[in-house]
Amino acid sequence: MGRSPCCEKEHTNKGAWTKEEDERLVNYIKVNGEGCWRSLPKSAGLQRCGKSCRLRWINYLRPDLRRGNFSDEEDELIINLHSLLGNKWSLIAAKLPGRTDNEIKNYWNTHIKRKLISRGIDPQTHRLVNSTIxxxxxxxxxxxxxxxxxxxxxxxxxxxxxxxxxxxxxxxxxxxxxxxxxxxxxxxxxxxxxxxxxxxxxxxxxxxxxxxxxxxxxxxxxxxxxxxxxxxxxxxxxxxxxxxxxxxxxxxxxxxxxxxxxxxxxxxxxxxxxxxxxxxxSSIDGSVCLCYNLGFQKKGNQQCSNCAMPIVDQL
DNA sequence: AATGGCCCCAACCGCATACGA
DNA sequence: CTCGTATGCGGTTGGGGCCAT
Incomplete structure:
Protein backbone atom coordinates (compact mmCIF):
# COMPACT_ATOMS: atom_id res chain seq x y z
CA MET A 1 0.00 0.00 0.00
CA GLY A 2 0.94 3.62 -0.20
CA ARG A 3 2.07 6.00 2.46
CA SER A 4 -0.01 6.78 5.47
CA PRO A 5 -1.99 10.04 5.52
CA CYS A 6 -0.04 13.24 5.98
CA CYS A 7 -2.15 14.49 8.84
CA GLU A 8 -5.39 14.08 10.62
CA LYS A 9 -7.93 16.46 9.21
CA GLU A 10 -9.58 16.70 12.57
CA HIS A 11 -8.01 18.45 15.50
CA THR A 12 -6.07 20.86 13.33
CA ASN A 13 -6.10 24.62 13.65
CA LYS A 14 -6.85 26.80 10.69
CA GLY A 15 -6.45 30.45 9.92
CA ALA A 16 -3.82 32.87 11.09
CA TRP A 17 -0.85 31.50 12.97
CA THR A 18 -0.24 32.62 16.52
CA LYS A 19 3.13 33.81 17.75
CA GLU A 20 3.41 30.70 19.88
CA GLU A 21 2.80 28.43 16.91
CA ASP A 22 5.42 30.31 14.92
CA GLU A 23 7.95 29.90 17.71
CA ARG A 24 7.24 26.20 18.01
CA LEU A 25 7.68 25.70 14.30
CA VAL A 26 10.87 27.75 14.08
CA ASN A 27 12.40 26.04 17.09
CA TYR A 28 11.56 22.62 15.76
CA ILE A 29 13.04 23.28 12.33
CA LYS A 30 16.14 24.88 13.86
CA VAL A 31 16.82 21.61 15.66
CA ASN A 32 15.55 19.05 13.16
CA GLY A 33 15.74 20.82 9.86
CA GLU A 34 13.16 21.12 7.10
CA GLY A 35 11.28 18.25 5.58
CA CYS A 36 9.12 15.39 6.73
CA TRP A 37 6.17 17.73 6.96
CA ARG A 38 3.85 14.86 7.65
CA SER A 39 5.28 14.08 11.04
CA LEU A 40 6.40 17.60 11.87
CA PRO A 41 3.20 18.95 13.46
CA LYS A 42 2.98 16.10 15.92
CA SER A 43 6.68 16.19 16.73
CA ALA A 44 6.64 19.95 17.15
CA GLY A 45 3.47 19.89 19.21
CA LEU A 46 1.46 21.83 16.66
CA GLN A 47 -2.21 21.35 15.94
CA ARG A 48 -1.64 22.05 12.30
CA CYS A 49 -1.64 20.16 9.04
CA GLY A 50 1.83 19.45 7.70
CA LYS A 51 0.94 21.29 4.59
CA SER A 52 0.09 24.37 6.59
CA CYS A 53 3.39 24.13 8.50
CA ARG A 54 5.35 23.88 5.27
CA LEU A 55 3.58 26.92 3.82
CA ARG A 56 4.06 28.96 6.97
CA TRP A 57 7.75 28.16 7.05
CA ILE A 58 8.43 28.72 3.37
CA ASN A 59 6.39 31.87 2.98
CA TYR A 60 6.89 33.59 6.29
CA LEU A 61 9.28 32.11 8.82
CA ARG A 62 12.32 31.12 6.77
CA PRO A 63 15.29 33.17 7.98
CA ASP A 64 16.59 33.90 4.49
CA LEU A 65 13.45 35.69 3.44
CA ARG A 66 13.89 39.19 2.18
CA ARG A 67 11.10 41.24 3.63
CA GLY A 68 10.08 44.67 2.51
CA ASN A 69 9.13 46.39 -0.67
CA PHE A 70 10.19 45.19 -4.07
CA SER A 71 12.83 47.30 -5.73
CA ASP A 72 12.44 48.68 -9.25
CA GLU A 73 15.02 46.17 -10.40
CA GLU A 74 13.01 43.33 -8.92
CA ASP A 75 9.87 44.72 -10.55
CA GLU A 76 11.44 44.72 -13.96
CA LEU A 77 13.01 41.33 -13.46
CA ILE A 78 9.65 39.86 -12.50
CA ILE A 79 8.02 41.40 -15.54
CA ASN A 80 10.82 40.13 -17.71
CA LEU A 81 10.71 36.63 -16.27
CA HIS A 82 6.95 36.52 -16.43
CA SER A 83 7.08 37.36 -20.10
CA LEU A 84 9.32 34.36 -20.58
CA LEU A 85 7.87 31.91 -18.07
CA GLY A 86 4.26 32.92 -17.60
CA ASN A 87 2.62 32.20 -14.24
CA LYS A 88 5.42 29.89 -13.15
CA TRP A 89 5.78 31.65 -9.82
CA SER A 90 8.13 29.13 -8.32
CA LEU A 91 10.50 29.46 -11.27
CA ILE A 92 10.34 33.22 -11.08
CA ALA A 93 10.91 33.13 -7.32
CA ALA A 94 13.99 30.99 -7.89
CA LYS A 95 15.54 33.95 -9.70
CA LEU A 96 14.80 36.35 -6.86
CA PRO A 97 16.68 35.32 -3.76
CA GLY A 98 14.71 35.81 -0.60
CA ARG A 99 11.39 36.10 -2.36
CA THR A 100 8.72 33.42 -2.32
CA ASP A 101 6.44 32.32 -5.09
CA ASN A 102 3.44 33.33 -3.03
CA GLU A 103 4.87 36.77 -2.41
CA ILE A 104 5.66 37.31 -6.07
CA LYS A 105 2.27 36.03 -7.10
CA ASN A 106 0.56 38.44 -4.72
CA TYR A 107 2.79 41.28 -5.80
CA TRP A 108 2.07 40.53 -9.42
CA ASN A 109 -1.66 40.54 -8.89
CA THR A 110 -1.75 43.67 -6.77
CA HIS A 111 0.97 45.87 -8.27
CA ILE A 112 2.60 44.76 -11.46
CA LYS A 113 -0.59 43.95 -13.30
CA ARG A 114 -1.76 47.47 -12.72
CA LYS A 115 1.62 48.86 -13.66
CA LEU A 116 1.59 47.07 -16.98
CA ILE A 117 -1.98 48.04 -17.72
CA SER A 118 -1.08 51.66 -17.10
CA ARG A 119 1.66 51.24 -19.68
CA GLY A 120 -0.89 49.94 -22.12
CA ILE A 121 0.43 46.42 -21.89
CA ASP A 122 -1.65 43.33 -21.44
CA PRO A 123 -0.18 41.66 -18.33
CA GLN A 124 -0.91 38.17 -19.55
CA THR A 125 0.33 38.42 -23.10
CA HIS A 126 2.83 41.26 -22.57
CA ARG A 127 1.59 42.74 -25.76
CA LEU A 128 0.54 46.28 -26.33
CA VAL A 129 -3.17 46.64 -26.08
CA ASN A 130 -3.29 49.01 -29.05
CA SER A 131 -1.00 48.59 -32.02
CA THR A 132 0.71 51.75 -33.21
CA ILE A 133 0.95 50.58 -36.78
CA SER A 282 25.72 41.66 -30.35
CA SER A 283 26.58 39.99 -33.56
CA ILE A 284 25.10 40.85 -36.90
CA ASP A 285 24.54 37.20 -37.66
CA GLY A 286 21.50 37.42 -35.47
CA SER A 287 22.64 35.12 -32.72
CA VAL A 288 20.88 35.76 -29.49
CA CYS A 289 21.96 35.08 -25.98
CA LEU A 290 19.45 35.26 -23.20
CA CYS A 291 22.01 34.49 -20.55
CA TYR A 292 21.06 37.55 -18.58
CA ASN A 293 17.43 36.66 -18.49
CA LEU A 294 18.05 33.14 -17.38
CA GLY A 295 20.22 34.20 -14.52
CA PHE A 296 23.58 33.17 -15.85
CA GLN A 297 25.07 36.60 -15.86
CA LYS A 298 28.58 37.01 -14.63
CA LYS A 299 30.07 39.69 -12.50
CA GLY A 300 32.80 42.17 -13.16
CA ASN A 301 34.30 42.67 -16.58
CA GLN A 302 33.76 39.15 -17.76
CA GLN A 303 32.19 38.35 -21.04
CA CYS A 304 29.46 35.88 -21.63
CA SER A 305 31.02 32.71 -22.97
CA ASN A 306 28.05 32.16 -25.17
CA CYS A 307 27.62 35.47 -26.92
CA ALA A 308 30.87 37.19 -25.97
CA MET A 309 28.93 40.21 -24.85
CA PRO A 310 30.19 42.07 -21.83
CA ILE A 311 27.66 41.50 -19.16
CA VAL A 312 25.57 44.55 -18.53
CA ASP A 313 23.28 44.38 -15.59
CA GLN A 314 21.33 47.37 -16.66
CA LEU A 315 21.80 50.20 -19.07
C1' DA B 1 -16.29 58.96 15.29
C1' DA B 2 -18.69 55.71 12.35
C1' DT B 3 -19.20 53.40 8.17
C1' DG B 4 -18.37 51.43 3.77
C1' DG B 5 -15.34 50.27 0.14
C1' DC B 6 -11.01 48.96 -1.41
C1' DC B 7 -6.47 46.91 -1.07
C1' DC B 8 -3.21 43.70 0.37
C1' DC B 9 -1.45 39.42 1.70
C1' DA B 10 -1.39 35.22 4.51
C1' DA B 11 -3.50 31.11 4.22
C1' DC B 12 -6.37 27.71 2.20
C1' DC B 13 -7.92 24.67 -1.56
C1' DG B 14 -7.59 21.74 -5.40
C1' DC B 15 -4.86 19.68 -8.72
C1' DA B 16 -0.69 17.46 -10.76
C1' DT B 17 3.28 15.01 -10.11
C1' DA B 18 6.52 12.33 -7.38
C1' DC B 19 7.20 8.63 -4.67
C1' DG B 20 6.90 4.50 -1.74
C1' DA B 21 4.76 0.06 -0.63
C1' DC C 1 2.61 -2.01 -12.57
C1' DT C 2 -0.90 -0.20 -9.53
C1' DC C 3 -2.59 2.23 -5.83
C1' DG C 4 -2.65 5.68 -2.51
C1' DT C 5 -0.21 9.30 -0.07
C1' DA C 6 3.28 13.25 0.13
C1' DT C 7 4.74 17.19 -1.78
C1' DG C 8 4.73 21.23 -4.48
C1' DC C 9 2.45 24.57 -7.23
C1' DG C 10 -0.91 27.97 -8.80
C1' DG C 11 -5.54 29.94 -8.14
C1' DT C 12 -8.58 31.80 -4.90
C1' DT C 13 -10.37 33.59 -0.63
C1' DG C 14 -11.18 35.96 3.65
C1' DG C 15 -10.02 39.07 7.04
C1' DG C 16 -7.40 42.95 8.72
C1' DG C 17 -5.92 47.53 7.76
C1' DC C 18 -6.26 51.82 5.45
C1' DC C 19 -8.65 55.61 3.44
C1' DA C 20 -12.39 58.48 1.88
C1' DT C 21 -16.76 60.16 3.01
Whole structure:
Protein backbone atom coordinates (compact mmCIF):
# COMPACT_ATOMS: atom_id res chain seq x y z
CA MET A 1 0.00 0.00 0.00
CA GLY A 2 0.94 3.62 -0.20
CA ARG A 3 2.07 6.00 2.46
CA SER A 4 -0.01 6.78 5.47
CA PRO A 5 -1.99 10.04 5.52
CA CYS A 6 -0.04 13.24 5.98
CA CYS A 7 -2.15 14.49 8.84
CA GLU A 8 -5.39 14.08 10.62
CA LYS A 9 -7.93 16.46 9.21
CA GLU A 10 -9.58 16.70 12.57
CA HIS A 11 -8.01 18.45 15.50
CA THR A 12 -6.07 20.86 13.33
CA ASN A 13 -6.10 24.62 13.65
CA LYS A 14 -6.85 26.80 10.69
CA GLY A 15 -6.45 30.45 9.92
CA ALA A 16 -3.82 32.87 11.09
CA TRP A 17 -0.85 31.50 12.97
CA THR A 18 -0.24 32.62 16.52
CA LYS A 19 3.13 33.81 17.75
CA GLU A 20 3.41 30.70 19.88
CA GLU A 21 2.80 28.43 16.91
CA ASP A 22 5.42 30.31 14.92
CA GLU A 23 7.95 29.90 17.71
CA ARG A 24 7.24 26.20 18.01
CA LEU A 25 7.68 25.70 14.30
CA VAL A 26 10.87 27.75 14.08
CA ASN A 27 12.40 26.04 17.09
CA TYR A 28 11.56 22.62 15.76
CA ILE A 29 13.04 23.28 12.33
CA LYS A 30 16.14 24.88 13.86
CA VAL A 31 16.82 21.61 15.66
CA ASN A 32 15.55 19.05 13.16
CA GLY A 33 15.74 20.82 9.86
CA GLU A 34 13.16 21.12 7.10
CA GLY A 35 11.28 18.25 5.58
CA CYS A 36 9.12 15.39 6.73
CA TRP A 37 6.17 17.73 6.96
CA ARG A 38 3.85 14.86 7.65
CA SER A 39 5.28 14.08 11.04
CA LEU A 40 6.40 17.60 11.87
CA PRO A 41 3.20 18.95 13.46
CA LYS A 42 2.98 16.10 15.92
CA SER A 43 6.68 16.19 16.73
CA ALA A 44 6.64 19.95 17.15
CA GLY A 45 3.47 19.89 19.21
CA LEU A 46 1.46 21.83 16.66
CA GLN A 47 -2.21 21.35 15.94
CA ARG A 48 -1.64 22.05 12.30
CA CYS A 49 -1.64 20.16 9.04
CA GLY A 50 1.83 19.45 7.70
CA LYS A 51 0.94 21.29 4.59
CA SER A 52 0.09 24.37 6.59
CA CYS A 53 3.39 24.13 8.50
CA ARG A 54 5.35 23.88 5.27
CA LEU A 55 3.58 26.92 3.82
CA ARG A 56 4.06 28.96 6.97
CA TRP A 57 7.75 28.16 7.05
CA ILE A 58 8.43 28.72 3.37
CA ASN A 59 6.39 31.87 2.98
CA TYR A 60 6.89 33.59 6.29
CA LEU A 61 9.28 32.11 8.82
CA ARG A 62 12.32 31.12 6.77
CA PRO A 63 15.29 33.17 7.98
CA ASP A 64 16.59 33.90 4.49
CA LEU A 65 13.45 35.69 3.44
CA ARG A 66 13.89 39.19 2.18
CA ARG A 67 11.10 41.24 3.63
CA GLY A 68 10.08 44.67 2.51
CA ASN A 69 9.13 46.39 -0.67
CA PHE A 70 10.19 45.19 -4.07
CA SER A 71 12.83 47.30 -5.73
CA ASP A 72 12.44 48.68 -9.25
CA GLU A 73 15.02 46.17 -10.40
CA GLU A 74 13.01 43.33 -8.92
CA ASP A 75 9.87 44.72 -10.55
CA GLU A 76 11.44 44.72 -13.96
CA LEU A 77 13.01 41.33 -13.46
CA ILE A 78 9.65 39.86 -12.50
CA ILE A 79 8.02 41.40 -15.54
CA ASN A 80 10.82 40.13 -17.71
CA LEU A 81 10.71 36.63 -16.27
CA HIS A 82 6.95 36.52 -16.43
CA SER A 83 7.08 37.36 -20.10
CA LEU A 84 9.32 34.36 -20.58
CA LEU A 85 7.87 31.91 -18.07
CA GLY A 86 4.26 32.92 -17.60
CA ASN A 87 2.62 32.20 -14.24
CA LYS A 88 5.42 29.89 -13.15
CA TRP A 89 5.78 31.65 -9.82
CA SER A 90 8.13 29.13 -8.32
CA LEU A 91 10.50 29.46 -11.27
CA ILE A 92 10.34 33.22 -11.08
CA ALA A 93 10.91 33.13 -7.32
CA ALA A 94 13.99 30.99 -7.89
CA LYS A 95 15.54 33.95 -9.70
CA LEU A 96 14.80 36.35 -6.86
CA PRO A 97 16.68 35.32 -3.76
CA GLY A 98 14.71 35.81 -0.60
CA ARG A 99 11.39 36.10 -2.36
CA THR A 100 8.72 33.42 -2.32
CA ASP A 101 6.44 32.32 -5.09
CA ASN A 102 3.44 33.33 -3.03
CA GLU A 103 4.87 36.77 -2.41
CA ILE A 104 5.66 37.31 -6.07
CA LYS A 105 2.27 36.03 -7.10
CA ASN A 106 0.56 38.44 -4.72
CA TYR A 107 2.79 41.28 -5.80
CA TRP A 108 2.07 40.53 -9.42
CA ASN A 109 -1.66 40.54 -8.89
CA THR A 110 -1.75 43.67 -6.77
CA HIS A 111 0.97 45.87 -8.27
CA ILE A 112 2.60 44.76 -11.46
CA LYS A 113 -0.59 43.95 -13.30
CA ARG A 114 -1.76 47.47 -12.72
CA LYS A 115 1.62 48.86 -13.66
CA LEU A 116 1.59 47.07 -16.98
CA ILE A 117 -1.98 48.04 -17.72
CA SER A 118 -1.08 51.66 -17.10
CA ARG A 119 1.66 51.24 -19.68
CA GLY A 120 -0.89 49.94 -22.12
CA ILE A 121 0.43 46.42 -21.89
CA ASP A 122 -1.65 43.33 -21.44
CA PRO A 123 -0.18 41.66 -18.33
CA GLN A 124 -0.91 38.17 -19.55
CA THR A 125 0.33 38.42 -23.10
CA HIS A 126 2.83 41.26 -22.57
CA ARG A 127 1.59 42.74 -25.76
CA LEU A 128 0.54 46.28 -26.33
CA VAL A 129 -3.17 46.64 -26.08
CA ASN A 130 -3.29 49.01 -29.05
CA SER A 131 -1.00 48.59 -32.02
CA THR A 132 0.71 51.75 -33.21
CA ILE A 133 0.95 50.58 -36.78
CA UNK A 134 -1.85 50.12 -39.19
CA UNK A 135 -1.75 47.54 -41.87
CA UNK A 136 -3.23 47.51 -45.28
CA UNK A 137 -3.50 44.78 -47.80
CA UNK A 138 -3.41 47.00 -50.80
CA UNK A 139 -2.83 46.19 -54.41
CA UNK A 140 0.88 46.37 -54.02
CA UNK A 141 0.79 43.44 -51.69
CA UNK A 142 1.80 40.21 -53.24
CA UNK A 143 1.43 36.78 -51.82
CA UNK A 144 1.34 36.88 -48.07
CA UNK A 145 3.58 39.87 -47.80
CA UNK A 146 1.93 42.78 -46.13
CA UNK A 147 2.73 46.42 -46.46
CA UNK A 148 2.82 48.28 -43.22
CA UNK A 149 2.14 51.95 -43.55
CA UNK A 150 3.79 54.14 -40.99
CA UNK A 151 2.83 57.66 -40.30
CA UNK A 152 5.88 59.76 -39.74
CA UNK A 153 4.20 61.91 -37.17
CA UNK A 154 3.15 59.34 -34.70
CA UNK A 155 4.49 56.00 -35.75
CA UNK A 156 8.17 56.76 -35.56
CA UNK A 157 9.87 57.79 -32.43
CA UNK A 158 13.18 59.17 -31.47
CA UNK A 159 15.11 56.43 -29.90
CA UNK A 160 16.26 58.39 -26.91
CA UNK A 161 12.79 58.50 -25.54
CA UNK A 162 11.22 55.75 -23.57
CA UNK A 163 8.20 55.60 -25.81
CA UNK A 164 9.83 54.38 -28.91
CA UNK A 165 9.50 50.66 -28.79
CA UNK A 166 6.99 47.99 -29.11
CA UNK A 167 6.46 45.04 -26.90
CA UNK A 168 6.85 42.05 -29.09
CA UNK A 169 5.41 38.62 -28.55
CA UNK A 170 7.29 36.02 -30.45
CA UNK A 171 5.77 32.60 -30.57
CA UNK A 172 4.61 32.54 -27.02
CA UNK A 173 7.57 34.30 -25.47
CA UNK A 174 7.66 38.00 -25.14
CA UNK A 175 10.55 40.20 -26.01
CA UNK A 176 10.72 43.93 -26.21
CA UNK A 177 12.69 45.25 -29.09
CA UNK A 178 13.72 48.75 -29.73
CA UNK A 179 16.53 50.96 -30.80
CA UNK A 180 20.00 51.68 -29.71
CA UNK A 181 20.87 55.20 -28.80
CA UNK A 182 22.31 55.97 -32.22
CA UNK A 183 19.33 54.89 -34.17
CA UNK A 184 16.91 57.47 -35.23
CA UNK A 185 13.85 55.45 -35.89
CA UNK A 186 12.29 52.27 -34.97
CA UNK A 187 9.43 50.34 -36.38
CA UNK A 188 7.56 47.48 -34.98
CA UNK A 189 4.41 45.86 -36.12
CA UNK A 190 2.06 43.04 -35.63
CA UNK A 191 0.14 41.17 -38.24
CA UNK A 192 -3.39 40.07 -37.97
CA UNK A 193 -2.44 36.44 -37.64
CA UNK A 194 -0.89 37.04 -34.25
CA UNK A 195 2.72 36.93 -35.38
CA UNK A 196 4.77 39.91 -34.43
CA UNK A 197 7.61 41.52 -36.19
CA UNK A 198 9.95 44.28 -35.36
CA UNK A 199 12.67 46.03 -37.20
CA UNK A 200 14.82 49.03 -36.60
CA UNK A 201 17.35 50.84 -38.70
CA UNK A 202 18.34 54.34 -39.61
CA UNK A 203 17.61 54.32 -43.32
CA UNK A 204 13.89 54.15 -43.11
CA UNK A 205 13.67 57.88 -43.62
CA UNK A 206 13.63 57.30 -47.34
CA UNK A 207 10.16 55.95 -47.17
CA UNK A 208 7.42 55.24 -44.77
CA UNK A 209 6.51 52.04 -46.45
CA UNK A 210 7.83 49.10 -44.55
CA UNK A 211 7.59 45.64 -45.91
CA UNK A 212 7.03 42.89 -43.44
CA UNK A 213 6.73 39.32 -44.55
CA UNK A 214 5.26 36.41 -42.79
CA UNK A 215 7.65 33.75 -41.75
CA UNK A 216 7.81 30.84 -44.09
CA UNK A 217 5.89 32.59 -46.81
CA UNK A 218 8.41 34.99 -48.14
CA UNK A 219 9.87 34.77 -51.58
CA UNK A 220 13.08 33.67 -50.01
CA UNK A 221 13.83 30.00 -50.27
CA UNK A 222 14.70 29.76 -46.63
CA UNK A 223 12.60 30.47 -43.61
CA UNK A 224 14.58 33.57 -42.98
CA UNK A 225 13.15 36.65 -44.56
CA UNK A 226 16.06 38.21 -46.33
CA UNK A 227 14.55 39.88 -49.31
CA UNK A 228 15.11 43.58 -49.48
CA UNK A 229 12.80 46.11 -50.94
CA UNK A 230 13.81 49.33 -52.53
CA UNK A 231 14.54 52.22 -50.26
CA UNK A 232 16.64 50.34 -47.81
CA UNK A 233 13.92 48.41 -46.08
CA UNK A 234 15.02 45.68 -43.81
CA UNK A 235 12.99 42.68 -42.86
CA UNK A 236 13.45 40.83 -39.67
CA UNK A 237 11.97 37.51 -38.98
CA UNK A 238 11.73 36.85 -35.28
CA UNK A 239 11.56 33.29 -34.13
CA UNK A 240 12.67 32.93 -30.57
CA UNK A 241 14.21 29.92 -28.99
CA UNK A 242 16.08 29.66 -25.73
CA UNK A 243 18.93 27.40 -24.82
CA UNK A 244 21.45 27.12 -22.07
CA UNK A 245 24.69 29.05 -22.52
CA UNK A 246 26.67 25.91 -23.15
CA UNK A 247 24.77 25.21 -26.30
CA UNK A 248 25.49 26.72 -29.63
CA UNK A 249 24.39 30.18 -30.47
CA UNK A 250 20.78 30.66 -31.21
CA UNK A 251 20.28 31.46 -34.83
CA UNK A 252 16.57 31.56 -34.94
CA UNK A 253 16.26 35.30 -34.89
CA UNK A 254 17.37 36.02 -38.37
CA UNK A 255 18.57 39.37 -39.45
CA UNK A 256 19.51 40.53 -42.80
CA UNK A 257 23.16 41.36 -42.89
CA UNK A 258 23.45 45.08 -42.64
CA UNK A 259 25.90 46.70 -44.92
CA UNK A 260 28.34 49.60 -44.67
CA UNK A 261 27.76 52.26 -42.08
CA UNK A 262 24.49 50.80 -40.95
CA UNK A 263 26.27 47.79 -39.62
CA UNK A 264 27.35 49.44 -36.45
CA UNK A 265 23.78 50.12 -35.49
CA UNK A 266 22.59 46.61 -35.74
CA UNK A 267 22.08 45.94 -32.11
CA UNK A 268 18.91 44.55 -30.71
CA UNK A 269 17.83 45.33 -27.22
CA UNK A 270 15.56 43.62 -24.90
CA UNK A 271 13.50 46.07 -22.97
CA UNK A 272 12.76 45.34 -19.39
CA UNK A 273 10.10 47.86 -18.78
CA UNK A 274 9.56 51.01 -20.68
CA UNK A 275 12.70 52.83 -19.75
CA UNK A 276 15.28 50.12 -19.36
CA UNK A 277 16.90 48.10 -22.04
CA UNK A 278 19.74 45.71 -22.42
CA UNK A 279 21.38 44.18 -25.43
CA UNK A 280 20.42 40.62 -26.07
CA UNK A 281 22.59 40.11 -29.07
CA SER A 282 25.72 41.66 -30.35
CA SER A 283 26.58 39.99 -33.56
CA ILE A 284 25.10 40.85 -36.90
CA ASP A 285 24.54 37.20 -37.66
CA GLY A 286 21.50 37.42 -35.47
CA SER A 287 22.64 35.12 -32.72
CA VAL A 288 20.88 35.76 -29.49
CA CYS A 289 21.96 35.08 -25.98
CA LEU A 290 19.45 35.26 -23.20
CA CYS A 291 22.01 34.49 -20.55
CA TYR A 292 21.06 37.55 -18.58
CA ASN A 293 17.43 36.66 -18.49
CA LEU A 294 18.05 33.14 -17.38
CA GLY A 295 20.22 34.20 -14.52
CA PHE A 296 23.58 33.17 -15.85
CA GLN A 297 25.07 36.60 -15.86
CA LYS A 298 28.58 37.01 -14.63
CA LYS A 299 30.07 39.69 -12.50
CA GLY A 300 32.80 42.17 -13.16
CA ASN A 301 34.30 42.67 -16.58
CA GLN A 302 33.76 39.15 -17.76
CA GLN A 303 32.19 38.35 -21.04
CA CYS A 304 29.46 35.88 -21.63
CA SER A 305 31.02 32.71 -22.97
CA ASN A 306 28.05 32.16 -25.17
CA CYS A 307 27.62 35.47 -26.92
CA ALA A 308 30.87 37.19 -25.97
CA MET A 309 28.93 40.21 -24.85
CA PRO A 310 30.19 42.07 -21.83
CA ILE A 311 27.66 41.50 -19.16
CA VAL A 312 25.57 44.55 -18.53
CA ASP A 313 23.28 44.38 -15.59
CA GLN A 314 21.33 47.37 -16.66
CA LEU A 315 21.80 50.20 -19.07
C1' DA B 1 -16.29 58.96 15.29
C1' DA B 2 -18.69 55.71 12.35
C1' DT B 3 -19.20 53.40 8.17
C1' DG B 4 -18.37 51.43 3.77
C1' DG B 5 -15.34 50.27 0.14
C1' DC B 6 -11.01 48.96 -1.41
C1' DC B 7 -6.47 46.91 -1.07
C1' DC B 8 -3.21 43.70 0.37
C1' DC B 9 -1.45 39.42 1.70
C1' DA B 10 -1.39 35.22 4.51
C1' DA B 11 -3.50 31.11 4.22
C1' DC B 12 -6.37 27.71 2.20
C1' DC B 13 -7.92 24.67 -1.56
C1' DG B 14 -7.59 21.74 -5.40
C1' DC B 15 -4.86 19.68 -8.72
C1' DA B 16 -0.69 17.46 -10.76
C1' DT B 17 3.28 15.01 -10.11
C1' DA B 18 6.52 12.33 -7.38
C1' DC B 19 7.20 8.63 -4.67
C1' DG B 20 6.90 4.50 -1.74
C1' DA B 21 4.76 0.06 -0.63
C1' DC C 1 2.61 -2.01 -12.57
C1' DT C 2 -0.90 -0.20 -9.53
C1' DC C 3 -2.59 2.23 -5.83
C1' DG C 4 -2.65 5.68 -2.51
C1' DT C 5 -0.21 9.30 -0.07
C1' DA C 6 3.28 13.25 0.13
C1' DT C 7 4.74 17.19 -1.78
C1' DG C 8 4.73 21.23 -4.48
C1' DC C 9 2.45 24.57 -7.23
C1' DG C 10 -0.91 27.97 -8.80
C1' DG C 11 -5.54 29.94 -8.14
C1' DT C 12 -8.58 31.80 -4.90
C1' DT C 13 -10.37 33.59 -0.63
C1' DG C 14 -11.18 35.96 3.65
C1' DG C 15 -10.02 39.07 7.04
C1' DG C 16 -7.40 42.95 8.72
C1' DG C 17 -5.92 47.53 7.76
C1' DC C 18 -6.26 51.82 5.45
C1' DC C 19 -8.65 55.61 3.44
C1' DA C 20 -12.39 58.48 1.88
C1' DT C 21 -16.76 60.16 3.01
Missing amino acids: TTTNDNATSGTTKNMLCNNDNKRNKSNTSNGFQLMNVQGSTLHFGLGSNLEYEVSASTSDGKYYCTSFPTITRSNNINISERGHSNSSSNSVVSMEQGGYKEINLDLSISLPASSKINSINHEIIKSEEEQYMTTYQYIGRGTRMPVL
